[in-house]
Every structure is written in C-alpha cells, then in structure tokens.
Amino acid sequence: MQIIKLIYRNTLRHKLRTFLTILGLTIAILAFGLLRTVVSAWYAGVEASSASRLITRNAISLVFMLPSSYKEKIRQIEGVQTVSWGNWFGGVYIDEKNFFPNFAVDPKTYLELYPEYALTPEEEKAFLIDRKGFIAGRKVVERFGWKVGDTVTLRGTIFPGNWDFVLRGIYKGKYRTTDETQFFFHWEYLNESMKKTSLRRADQPGFFIAGVKDPDQAAEVAARIDASFKNSVTETLTETEKAFQMGFVSMTEAIVIAIQLVSFVVIIIIMAVVANTMAMSARERTGEYAVFKTLGFGKWHIAGLIFGESFFITMTGCALGILATFPAAKAFGDAMSAFLPIFHVSAKTIYLGILASVIVAVVAAIIPAWRSVNIRIAEGLRKIT
Amino acid sequence: MENKNPLVILRDVCKTYRRGSQTIPVLQDINLEINEGDFIALMGPSGSGKSTLLNLIAGIDKADCGSITIGGVDITTLSETELARWRGLHVGFIFQFYNLIPVLTAYENIELPLLLSDLSKKERREHVEMTLEMVSLSDRSEHFPSQLSGGQQQRVAIARAVVTDPTILVADEPTGDLDRVSAAEILGLMERLNTQLSKTIIMVTHDPRAAEKARIIRHLDKGYLNADHKTYL
Numbered sequence: 001m002q003i004i005k006l007i008y009r010n011t012l013r014h015k016l017r018t019f020l021t022i023l024g025l026t027i028a029i030l031a032f033g034l035l036r037t038v039v040s041a042w043y044a045g046v047e048a049s050s051a052s053r054l055i056t057r058n059a060i061s062l063v064f065m066l067p068s069s070y071k072e073k074i075r076q077i078e079g080v081q082t083v084s085w086g087n088w089f090g091g092v093y094i095d096e097k098n099f100f101p102n103f104a105v106d107p108k109t110y111l112e113l114y115p116e117y118a119l120t121p122e123e124e125k126a127f128l129i130d131r132k133g134f135i136a137g138r139k140v141v142e143r144f145g146w147k148v149g150d151t152v153t154l155r156g157t158i159f160p161g162n163w164d165f166v167l168r169g170i171y172k173g174k175y176r177t178t179d180e181t182q183f184f185f186h187w188e189y190l191n192e193s194m195k196k197t198s199l200r201r202a203d204q205p206g207f208f209i210a211g212v213k214d215p216d217q218a219a220e221v222a223a224r225i226d227a228s229f230k231n232s233v234t235e236t237l238t239e240t241e242k243a244f245q246m247g248f249v250s251m252t253e254a255i256v257i258a259i260q261l262v263s264f265v266v267i268i269i270i271m272a273v274v275a276n277t278m279a280m281s282a283r284e285r286t287g288e289y290a291v292f293k294t295l296g297f298g299k300w301h302i303a304g305l306i307f308g309e310s311f312f313i314t315m316t317g318c319a320l321g322i323l324a325t326f327p328a329a330k331a332f333g334d335a336m337s338a339f340l341p342i343f344h345v346s347a348k349t350i351y352l353g354i355l356a357s358v359i360v361a362v363v364a365a366i367i368p369a370w371r372s373v374n375i376r377i378a379e380g381l382r383k384i385t
Numbered sequence: 386m387e388n389k390n391p392l393v394i395l396r397d398v399c400k401t402y403r404r405g406s407q408t409i410p411v412l413q414d415i416n417l418e419i420n421e422g423d424f425i426a427l428m429g430p431s432g433s434g435k436s437t438l439l440n441l442i443a444g445i446d447k448a449d450c451g452s453i454t455i456g457g458v459d460i461t462t463l464s465e466t467e468l469a470r471w472r473g474l475h476v477g478f479i480f481q482f483y484n485l486i487p488v489l490t491a492y493e494n495i496e497l498p499l500l501l502s503d504l505s506k507k508e509r510r511e512h513v514e515m516t517l518e519m520v521s522l523s524d525r526s527e528h529f530p531s532q533l534s535g536g537q538q539q540r541v542a543i544a545r546a547v548v549t550d551p552t553i554l555v556a557d558e559p560t561g562d563l564d565r566v567s568a569a570e571i572l573g574l575m576e577r578l579n580t581q582l583s584k585t586i587i588m589v590t591h592d593p594r595a596a597e598k599a600r601i602i603r604h605l606d607k608g609y610l611n612a613d614h615k616t617y618l
Contacts, residue, residue, distance in 0.1 A: 002493065002497075002500055003500070005493075006486070006489065009488035009489070010488060013487075013488060287484065288484075288486055291480075291484045291486070292497075293445070293469060294443070294445055294472065294476075294478050295472070295473060295478070295497060295498045295501075295545075296469050296470060296471075296472045296473020296474070296501050297469065297473075297501065298466055298469045298470075299466070376446070377440075377445040378437075378440050378445060378446045381445075
C-alpha cells in the first residue's frame with residue numbers, strides 16, 4: 001500500500017509533464033480506437049453476411065444483368081431453399097451528397113432471406129401490397145426526417161427518370177452489425193416501368209440471392225448453380241455473401257492497410273513519448289533509488305517503482321482514451337453514416353487499446369528500470385551531491 | 386574495551402577505481418577492528434578514502450580484495466540480493482544531505498525500511514512513533530521534508546536509520562550540511578544513541594568538533610589507515 005502511495009506521489013511530482021503525457025496517451029488511444037473502428041466499419045458488411053446466403057451475378061461483371069428466367073432454374077437446384085433477386089438502383093435523393101444504398105428487390109423473398117431487417121407485421125404487410133411502397137432503415141429515415149406515408153422521389157441514374165415511392169415501413173437492425181441505411185422498393189415497379197420505357201432492359205435482375213438449406217453445403221450449391229449455366233449466353237458467378245462483400249472490400253484494401261498502419265504508428269509515437277517521460281523521471285531519481293537500495297530494497301523493488309509509475313501514467317491515459325472513444329465514435333459515425341453505416345466501437349478494439357497501453361507501459365519502463373537497477377549505489381548517491 | 390568481541394573486522398581490504406585505462410588505488414591494506422558499542426570517527430583529507438571505507442563497511446560498495454566481517458558474516462562473499470537483505474537488517478545509514486524521499490512525510494520516510502520487515506502495520510506504527518519521539522519530532526510526523534529545517538531533516542534521517550534497530554550505524558558527514566546549532570543537536574543525538582542505546586557508530590567527518598564526540602578517532606591518508614589513533618574513554 002505504501003509503495004502504491006509512493007508510485008502515485010512520484011507520478012504527480014511533475015504535474016505538467018505527467019498531465020501532458022497522459023493527454024498524449026489519451027489522444028493516441030482515442031485515435032487508435034477510431035482508426036480501428038474505421039477498419040472494423042470497412043469490414044462490417046462482411047461481418048454481417050450470412051453463411052446461408054449465396055449471391056449469383058453475371059460472370060463477366062456485376063454491371064451486366066442476368067435473365068430473370070434464371071430464378072426458376074436456381075430454385076430447382078439441389079440445396080436451394082429460397083431465391084430472391086434485385087437490382088442496384090443507384091437513385092439520388094435531391095442531391096448526390098445525400099448518398100444511401102437503394103435497391104429494387106422482390107420484397108417477399110427478400111425479407112424471408114433477410115430476417116435481420118425487422119419490420120412490424122403491419123409495416124411488412126403495407127409494404128408488400130403497395131407496389132410503389134418502400135422500406136428504409138432507421139438511420140436513413142432519421143437522417144432525412146421521413147415519416148411513414150411520405151412520398152420520396154429518387155432521381156434515377158442507372159434507370160433514368162424521377163421515381164416516386166411511398167414509405168411503408170422503417171426497418172430496425174436485429175443485430176448491431178445490421179446496416180440501417182438502406183432503401184428497398186419493389187422490383188416489379190422497376191421492371192414494369194422498364195417494360196414501358198426501355199423494353200430491352202426489362203426482366204433483367206442484377207443479382208440473385210439463394211438461401212441454402214445447409215450452410216455447410218454452400219460451396220457445393222454455388223458450384224451447382226454456376227455449372228447449370230455453364231456454356232449459356234450468360235454464365236454466372238456464385239459465391240457466398242461473405243466472399244461477395246469481401247470483393248468490394250478488397251478493392252479498397254490498400255486504404256484499409258494504410259489506416260491499420262497509421263493506427264500502429266500512433267502507438268509507436270506515444271511509446272516514444274512515454275519512454276522519454278520515464279527516462280527523465282528515472283534519471284532525476286537516480287539518487288533516491290540509491291537510497292532505497294541502501295535501505296535494503298532490492299532490484300525488484302526499484303524496477304517495481306518505475307514500472308508502476310509507467311503503468312499508472314499509461315493506464316490512466318488508456319482509460320481516458322477509451323472513455324473518449326465512445327462519444328467520438330458516435331459523432332464520427334453519425335457524420336460518416338452514408339459511407340460507414342455500421343460504426344460501433346467493438347470489444348476487440350477496446351482490448352487492443354488496453355493491450356497497446358500495456359505494451360507501451362512495459363516498453364517505456366524497460367530501459368529506465370534497467371539503468372536504475374544496475375547503477376552502483378555509491379555512484380547513485382553521488383548524483384545527489 | 387579489549388575484553389569486547391570485535392563486531393567489525395576488516396582484513397587487508399583494498400579498493401581501486403578505474404578511470405579509462407587508469408587504475409586509481411583508493412584504499413590499501415586496511416586492517417581495522419571495531420568493537421560492539423564503539424563510536425568511531427574516520428577522519429582525513431578529501432580523497433583519502435574515508436567515504437569509500439564507510440561504503441565498504443555498510444555493504445554498499447564491494448572491496449577488490451580482503452575480507453569484511455560484520456557480526457560474524459563476511460559480507461564480501463554475499464551476492465547483491467543477499468547484501469541488500471543484509472543491509473536492510475544490519476545497517477542504518479545517515480547521509481550528509483539527509484537523502485529523505487521528498488514525496489513521503491517524516492513518518493513515511495521513517496517507516497520505509499520497516500516495509501521490508503514482517504511487522505504488521507500496527508507494529509510499524511509503534512516503532513515509528515517511538516523513534517519519532519526519540520528524535521523529538523512527534524509533532525512533525527506529517528510534515529514533508531521540504532517543510533522541515535536541515536536539522537529536523539537530519540533527525541528524521543537518523544530516526545530512519547535506527548528504526549530497524551540495526552547492528553551498526555554508519556554516518557557520512559552527518560553534520561556537513563548543517564549550521565553549528567543543528568550540528569550540535571545531531572551530534573548530541575548520536576552520542577546518546579551510543580551511550581544510552583549502545584549503538585555502534587562509524588562516522589566519517591572532516592569536522593574535529595564532530596570527531597570529538599566519538600570515542601575513537603582513526604585517520605586515513607592517501608588510502609592508508611594510519612596506525613596512530615586516539616581513544617577517549
């Protein structure tokens with residue numbers, strides 16, 4: 001207890017230096033937490049993927065469509081339970097800066113395959129029966145202040161024209177990783193319009209989603225789907241939802257790696273700052289450590305004082321940094337919700353922050369402790385005089 | 386005095402320091418016996434090796450040759466860890482500049498060596514309070530060193546040195562940083578420790594007035610302990 005008291009008082013001996021070091025640590029841990037959360041947010045789509053869903057698309061590229069007749073063939077393939085389909089709509093709400101993902105989907109099958117988009121039975125029923133109806137995630141609805149029954153107009157970019165939709169339901173994510181920024185409307189609405197305005201683009205979904213009976217058989221089912229369209233005019237590429245999402249992430253992998261590197265560089269910089277603080281503290285107290293040794297305190301006691309002080313400073317900064325991460329992540333997530341819809345500080349990020357702080361504390365104290373422990377008492381006492 | 390068993394026995398002790406490629410002899414052929422209950426002053430000019438000799442006896446430095454036996458233990462054979470434990474049990478050190486820990490109160494500074502013992506908190510409190518009383522600083526127990534005068538700080542340092550009831554007390558210029566009045570107080574206190582509590586004290590000093598308080602005075606010159614010595618009985 002006395003030793004802890006001594007560590008505490010030693011820490012506060014140079015209040016400004018300690019305050020600045022703790023402030024630096026707080027900012028570093030905050031930056032580390034935010035950067036790691038950005039990386040996690042990048043992979044959120046992958047994390048939220050279901051193992052029981054397969055995505056089938058045109059083998060050449062995602063920009064090419066598939067015949068809608070494929071849905072029946074896919075449905076008949078062994079291992080497939082449900083088939084849904086849809087198109088990336090790419091509509092703009094008022095201004096391009098108001099980005100949110102919007103899709104034309106087959107509502108009934110789509111909601112069967114995505115039970116994580118939770119609607120009330122009334123909302124679901126209202127959506128299913130209104131061909132001009134749409135549902136949207138809680139975040140996007142809050143962002144634009146929509147209310148159920150409001151008409152929302154999207155300007156088509158892939159499918160030209162102004163498209164009016166009526167909000168029939170607001171879905172909430174069942175899990176923390178569920179994206180609540182999406183907008184879904186009836187594929188039939190899109191298709192009927194295409195039949196009238198651009199017939200050659202009608203009956204062409206951009207993708208099929210197959211729900212498999214047994215997730216362990218997903219790879220075999222995917223192979224069966226692709227095999228059944230082999231040598232046809234439009235060959236398919238089927239992969240698990242996770243692999244499909246990873247395809248998007250891998251396009252920006254260099255950015256993700258850069259963010260990860262920066263997060264570790266922040267820790268290395270703060271390690272140097274804490275090491276400098278500890279080196280200065282230990283150097284100033286060389287004489288006192290010699291007195292401790294004279295009184296009979298051993299090497300472990302001296303090392304304990306230095307490591308204790310390093311831990312005290314580092315873990316205080318760590319705790320403050322972690323506490324600051326939550327409101328900062330909330331503010332950052334709100335500001336970036338269009339691009340990073342899932343922005344939650346994960347437990348793993350917190351653990352990594354704590355681990356990084358422990359490493360900083362240990363590394364920063366090693367050299368000062370080593371020097372203080374090994375200095376001869378007589379030499380240490382001379383430092384006082 | 387001849388009837389007493391020597392508590393401290395130094396045989397052919399030598400010590401050299403290295404400065405680059407140069408070897409500087411500091412102590413040579415030191416043979417010394419100090420009896421239990423003695424108060425010995427080591428005197429000599431600067432650089433004569435008195436502080437080094439004191440450090441060797443206190444086990445805070447290692448001799449290059451010879452043996453130093455204190456209370457039957459040859460401390461030159463002890464490892465660093467054993468030596469640290471031995472110092473904690475058997476040596477009380479009084480420094481010229483007091484060397485109190487500035488962030489600890491007088492009470493906590495005195496308690497410091499007791500933290501290495503098996504004493505309970507209550508027992509430690511009893512020891513510290515008794516020692517504080519002995520150095521007449523009971524009313525200053527919660528004061529930090531910066532709130533005490535030089536003389537008071539040195540009394541705290543003496544209390545810290547004796548609180549474990551060590552076998553020997555070593556003092557390196559204990560009055561070197563004090564005014565005359567404070568120095569007299571400290572010397573009086575050390576004298577009482579010797580006469581009333583039979584503490585064995587080895588003191589290094591430049592000050593002849595301080596040395597007069599000791600019962601034996603030995604002189605060091607250029608690393609050699611002079612044969613002549615004064616004994617006041």
